[in-house]
Amino acid sequence: MLTQTSPMLADGTKITDLVMPATREVQMRVLSDPEIYDLEMERIFGKIWNFLGHESEIPDPGDFVVRDMGSDQVIISRDKAGEVHVMLNVCPHRGMRVSVLDGGNTQIHKCIYHGWAFRPNGDFIGAPVEKECMHGKMMCKEELGLKKARVTLYGGLIFATWNIEGPSFEEFLGDAKWYYDILFKRSDRGLEVLGPPQRFVVRANWKAAGEQSAADGFHTLTLHRWLGEVGNYAKKNDDGTSADLSPEMYGVEISSPHGHALRCIDLARKISRLTGLDPKELSVQQKLDALPPAGMHKDMVEQLARNLSPEQLQVLTTMPPQVGGIFPNVLFGFVYIPQPDGSVLGSLTLHAYVPRGPDKLEFVNWILAEKDAPQELRERILKQTIQLFGTSGMVEQDDSDTWPHMTLSAKGAMGKKQTLKYQAVYETGAPEGWPGPGMVNEGFTKDDTQWHWWMYWRELMTSEV
Numbered sequence: 001m002l003t004q005t006s007p008m009l010a011d012g013t014k015i016t017d018l019v020m021p022a023t024r025e026v027q028m029r030v031l032s033d034p035e036i037y038d039l040e041m042e043r044i045f046g047k048i049w050n051f052l053g054h055e056s057e058i059p060d061p062g063d064f065v066v067r068d069m070g071s072d073q074v075i076i077s078r079d080k081a082g083e084v085h086v087m088l089n090v091c092p093h094r095g096m097r098v099s100v101l102d103g104g105n106t107q108i109h110k111c112i113y114h115g116w117a118f119r120p121n122g123d124f125i126g127a128p129v130e131k132e133c134m135h136g137k138m139m140c141k142e143e144l145g146l147k148k149a150r151v152t153l154y155g156g157l158i159f160a161t162w163n164i165e166g167p168s169f170e171e172f173l174g175d176a177k178w179y180y181d182i183l184f185k186r187s188d189r190g191l192e193v194l195g196p197p198q199r200f201v202v203r204a205n206w207k208a209a210g211e212q213s214a215a216d217g218f219h220t221l222t223l224h225r226w227l228g229e230v231g232n233y234a235k236k237n238d239d240g241t242s243a244d245l246s247p248e249m250y251g252v253e254i255s256s257p258h259g260h261a262l263r264c265i266d267l268a269r270k271i272s273r274l275t276g277l278d279p280k281e282l283s284v285q286q287k288l289d290a291l292p293p294a295g296m297h298k299d300m301v302e303q304l305a306r307n308l309s310p311e312q313l314q315v316l317t318t319m320p321p322q323v324g325g326i327f328p329n330v331l332f333g334f335v336y337i338p339q340p341d342g343s344v345l346g347s348l349t350l351h352a353y354v355p356r357g358p359d360k361l362e363f364v365n366w367i368l369a370e371k372d373a374p375q376e377l378r379e380r381i382l383k384q385t386i387q388l389f390g391t392s393g394m395v396e397q398d399d400s401d402t403w404p405h406m407t408l409s410a411k412g413a414m415g416k417k418q419t420l421k422y423q424a425v426y427e428t429g430a431p432e433g434w435p436g437p438g439m440v441n442e443g444f445t446k447d448d449t450q451w452h453w454w455m456y457w458r459e460l461m462t463s464e465v
Helices: 036-041 170-171 176-184 206-212 268-275 286-291 300-305 310-316 377-390 393-408 450-459
Strands: 023-029 050-054 063-069 072-078 082-086 104-105 124-127 150-154 157-163 191-193 198-203 250-255 261-265 320-326 330-338 342-356 361-372 420-422 439-444
Touching: 023 191, 036 342, 036 450, 050 063, 050 072, 050 361, 072 157, 082 150, 150 261, 170 176, 176 261, 176 310, 176 320, 198 393, 206 342, 206 361, 206 393, 206 450, 250 450, 261 450, 268 286, 286 300, 286 310, 300 310, 330 377, 342 377, 361 377, 361 393, 377 450, 439 450
Parallel strands: none
Antiparallel strands: 023 420, 050 157, 063 072, 063 104, 072 082, 150 157, 191 361, 198 361, 250 261, 250 439, 261 320, 320 330, 330 342, 342 361
16 A cells, blocks of 8 residues: 655645545646656656567567656667566666667667667676776676666566566556456467557647546547448448447446556447347357457467456457556557458557657557467458557547647646546446456446546555655
């Protein structure tokens, strides 16, 4: 349990007062205030587990990529033994960035300023002209390596934290891990990335995107309404007009006290259209045969029983997690996309909203596929995911247009005093027979998942550093 304090901003405002539990409101100044941003880099990104990429981006010894943990740049590398390491990209000599590249392959990371050299695990090798001992004698070589983060691999995903003695990654995920396992640990060989991530900069505060990633479902009905007008998501009415997208707003949502969130969307309509049968009359295997999980080929379905429990398979074939987030800045999408010919194709994507300042974020998009998936399916997944969820995707054009407007509004003399409201509250609880853990609610999408995201933000921002 974190020990709470009461940090205060320069104008006398307490951090605790920015998030108001009694009315479920958040002051809009949190989306623009530089002082708040600086505290976040220390109290959130400097403490929690940060998602950095996928191990398939660095498959061979010596491979490395450069990424960010909040405002700090890090080197992610694989050593000769195959271990993955995350090190601060700051030379301990004079503060120069050791790597000035986005990635590559090397067994020696050498600073261009004074030539200090480091192994892929961050250990200091030495400085040029060894006999002159240009690194000095006041500190031994073991003390001069790159600062190392604590690293874990989860389903191939790379996470790291500077909080070396803090909670484990499993503790950080909590009950949400049961659901994430359905996505990231469902197959024998796991997932891999389809090429390097796409990246672009948005003039917006990272939290405008981060809180949306906490399973905001309702905006699909409004911001993405074209899905029902020109897409294949909604069945047309008898008169040819677009059908209502609101049925897609019903399902199960899982909140986490650590800000993680999942939206589980009912597959019954899709399975019924594919089979012509009532899904309630079908077994788990029949449902999987009719509609394999998003991104999986039908020949891979038999792997599921080896990797998931019967209870997880029940969720996977009824209301699987399709969109949601990992606190603080990750969105996942394992989405079933109806095709013009009546079939269904999965799209697998991960977004990270990397802070670049109080009013700037970098949108980083990874596209995933199962290692065992046929090449033809992988190519279709890649094309569709780029078109919908890539940096120029139709869905992301909508989302990335709203965040800058929110950030600009939060800069206004009056705007910053307004509040973000999360007052649509679930009153249902979990559906009968729901097998999964966590704070579970069913019905029309509400604000609970995003509200718990803000409550964890508040907890971290007011805890002892």
